[in-house]
């Protein structure tokens with residue numbers, strides 16, 4: 252067995268063993284590189300991931316790989332820079348269980364109770380999709396049939412689809428909901444052909460009240476599966492049962508039989524596009540709350556600005572940051588978030604400005620030691636530098652007045668306000684000073 256296959260097997264087993272955070276954050280981002288004699292070389296995409304895998308999972312990985320490969324291996328983890336999303340986007344390779352019993356209910360995936368309407372944050376870019384899903388969930392087969400949700404990866408299509416199913420079962424436990432991905436549908440069909448059991452599998456599919464088909468783009472280019480899908484679709488639709496579909500693109504861009512495309516187009520189409528900043532922040536807040544992770548507004552804002560187009564990555568960033576902070580016993584600040592996440596999302600990463608950086612810049616510019624700027628010393632030049640640093644903290648960061656006071660030797664908020672007024676007044680009359688301040692703030696805003 253090749254290393255790649257052994258790795259896929261090991262991942263599936265590890266997913267059961269490792270905690271979710273650890274798995275999502277570290278193991279899943281690793282990838283097999285090569286065999287070197289009897290050593291399996293695994294790539295990790297950061298020093299920290301390597302450290303974590305070696306420390307926590309090396310034994311389990313070694314055992315699992317040895318088992319799959321059929322001989323004892325050694326394990327080596329190398330850092331390989333991959334500028335891909337740090338985590339999670341792609342699913343585990345689906346390797347159908349060879350024992351799958353086609354006549355058994357368990358061929359269908361269960362619904363994930365976490366993907367409920369309650370846990371779904373609504374914003375301008377998913378409002379329509381949410382409203383349609385909610386309407387279908389309330390009254391299946393009455394409103395929009397079929398409902399076709401489409402949009403890019405990690406934007407909540409699967410989540411909404413499960414929510415519809417969960418709601419329907421909750422309202423009526425006898426309601427038969429079948430959730431299947433395009434990929435699984437293909438697999439079921441191909442297996443049933445091989446085992447000469449198409450009739451049986453068809454019956455399973457067709458006796459449903461609500462049919463949820465996820466990632467239908469997977470059917471494109473598979474002629475016979477597509478044909479089977481078409482017949483299944485018609486059989487379910489014609490008995491008046493509800494169908495919900497998702498895809499990464501609208502029907503017109505799917506290379507499917509035109510009959511099938513026009514069936515989709517006759518239903519309700521709703522797209523989901525990447526969420527705006529406020530929605531991203533609300534999602535982070537909600538995920539942090541459910542995961543019992545305490546995050547300041549500044550950190551939430553930092554992550555929401557950094558990761559703009561995929562909610563799964565937003566979640567992944569939270570998990571990664573949390574894992575890092577708890578492992579290192581560090582407080583989660585914007586600087587820490589920048590350190591842990593910034594390298595992965597360099598295109599978007601806004602520079603973090605915090606008190607420590609401001610003090611550093613002011614210290615460089617005026618040759619005063621940072622500890623004096625943050626301390627209590629009353630020397631004239633030191634006080635002037637401290638006031639400037641407070642002013643910059645007030646104007647360039649979201650830090651509150653009391654927090655700024657605290658960072659500068661435990662002053663109260665009125666001292667900070669006084670400092671800001673002094674600086675503003677000096678900026679108005681001293682052009683050289685104004686130019687210096689402008690330069691400092693420019694450097695803070697552009698440096699990375």
Ligand code: ADP
Nearest residue numbers: 370371372404405406407408409410534562563
């Ligand atoms: P898709 O199927 O579009 O690729 P998913 O439904 O799998 O995306 O969503 C990816 C992750 O993001 C899931 O964990 C999901 O719970 C979460 N998610 C997506 N949209 C939202 C939302 N609006 N509110 C809360 N969580 C969301």
Ligand code: MG
Nearest residue numbers: 408409465466
């Ligand atoms: Mg999905």
